[in-house]
Amino acid sequence: MTANILDGKSLARSIINDLSRRVSQLTFHKLTPALAVILIGDDPASALYVKNKANACDQCGIKNIIYRYNNNVSQQQIINDIYMLNDDPTIHGILVQLPLPKHIDIPHIIESISPRKDVDGFHPYNVGRLAVGSPTHLLPCTPKGVINLLKYNHISLSGANVVVIGASNIVGKPLSNMLINEGATVSICHKLTTNLSDHTRNADILISATGHAGLICSEMVKRAAVVVDVGISRNADGRIIGDVDYENVRKIASWITPVPGGVGPMTIAMLLENTVCAAERLLNISSA
Numbered sequence: 001m002t003a004n005i006l007d008g009k010s011l012a013r014s015i016i017n018d019l020s021r022r023v024s025q026l027t028f029h030k031l032t033p034a035l036a037v038i039l040i041g042d043d044p045a046s047a048l049y050v051k052n053k054a055n056a057c058d059q060c061g062i063k064n065i066i067y068r069y070n071n072n073v074s075q076q077q078i079i080n081d082i083y084m085l086n087d088d089p090t091i092h093g094i095l096v097q098l099p100l101p102k103h104i105d106i107p108h109i110i111e112s113i114s115p116r117k118d119v120d121g122f123h124p125y126n127v128g129r130l131a132v133g134s135p136t137h138l139l140p141c142t143p144k145g146v147i148n149l150l151k152y153n154h155i156s157l158s159g160a161n162v163v164v165i166g167a168s169n170i171v172g173k174p175l176s177n178m179l180i181n182e183g184a185t186v187s188i189c190h191k192l193t194t195n196l197s198d199h200t201r202n203a204d205i206l207i208s209a210t211g212h213a214g215l216i217c218s219e220m221v222k223r224a225a226v227v228v229d230v231g232i233s234r235n236a237d238g239r240i241i242g243d244v245d246y247e248n249v250r251k252i253a254s255w256i257t258p259v260p261g262g263v264g265p266m267t268i269a270m271l272l273e274n275t276v277c278a279a280e281r282l283l284n285i286s287s288a
């Protein structure tokens with residue numbers, strides 16, 4: 001058996017194509033959706049994400065404004081600039097690229113973003129709405145991308161045993177809440193989990209989001225499981241690789257995401273969708 005591919009790249013392309021029409025509709029109403037990206041320092045992974053985002057924005061007509069700062073910029077400067085963007089009616093989404101330099105307090109920065117412009121879905125207001133299962137306009141991009149990729153391929157979540165590895169605020173925790181809301185039975189594993197494979201071998205759907213290359217080998221995967229690889233690291237040649245031993249696991253799994261070309265492009269498509277939704281809210285023509 002060889003797994004089917006969960007092709008995030010082509011699904012993202014078609015989502016971005018559909019977004020172009022919604023952007024045209026908005027510009028017809030004299031409203032061009034705009035995303036402000038705050039980028040501090042020169043982290044190479046961040047630079048790649050920022051570049052891919054900018055290209056995708058260009059494809060569908062979203063205005064993308066990048067604010068660059070040196071590593072030693074003060075926290076107060078960033079907060080002042082976020083307040084300015086909160087009050088700017090021509091800006092619909094604000095994204096602060098993570099990680100941040102050590103002297104900057106991430107929760108403090110995130111809480112200064114207006115929840116209406118929080119296109120990452122990281123503000124405690126939006127996190128809380130997700131946690132209590134209220135309707136939310138802005139869901140975190142990577143978890144939303146994973147759920148959409150599974151649903152598009154008719155992979156059922158209701159009643160499924162899903163194991164999520166990684167419990168971060170940007171991927172593992174929000175993804176787990178979204179899966180619970182979809183009716184899945186969710187186990188969350190992290191660094192302190194003992195005997196990881198005792199958990200992973202029970203998974204109908206296994207999702208790894210650690211950044212530990214090669215963590216998931218075929219012995220840890222149940223036959224015919226669905227395997228989703230969120231992780232991004234670089235191998236010795238500088239190529240992007242995930243958490244999963246792809247060549248061996250694809251012989252066991254029923255479905256698998258490639259890296260690159262799986263979850264990454266979906267994250268970007270969801271960011272653009274959130275930006276368009278945030279702009280549409282101003283006109284009350286939301287189709288979502």
Ligand SMILES: NC(=O)C1=CN([C@@H]2O[C@H](COP(=O)(O)OP(=O)(O)OC[C@H]3O[C@@H](n4cnc5c(N)ncnc54)[C@H](OP(=O)(O)O)[C@@H]3O)[C@@H](O)[C@H]2O)C=CC1
Pocket residue numbers: 142165166167168169170171172189190191192193196209210211212215230231232233263264265267
């Ligand atoms: N494809 C995409 O669109 C995106 C990819 N990423 C990538 O996903 C990965 C995770 O990102 P992020 O959540 O921000 O990372 P963090 O470093 O914030 O979190 C990693 C999580 O994985 C857990 N973990 C790390 N190593 C192991 C291990 N060996 N066994 C079990 N659990 C482990 C950590 O446990 P503990 O909590 O105990 O420390 C933590 O919960 C990274 O590679 C990142 O680059 C991130 C966002 C988007």
Ligand SMILES: Nc1nc(=O)c2c([nH]1)NC[C@@H]1CN(c3ccc(C(=O)N[C@@H](CCC(=O)O)C(=O)O)cc3)C=[N+]21
Pocket residue numbers: 045046048049052095096097098099120141142232240259260261262263264265267268
């Ligand atoms: N505030 C904030 N929000 C984030 O969502 C966020 C962040 N900070 N910091 C960094 C991580 C990482 N992340 C990626 C998104 C897309 C790709 C991506 O486009 N991946 C392509 C790479 C393709 C290529 O090689 O160019 C792929 O997997 O196919 C990668 C990584 C978002 N993150």
Ligand SMILES: [Mg+2]
Pocket residue numbers: 229258259260261262263264265
């Ligand atoms: Mg990918």
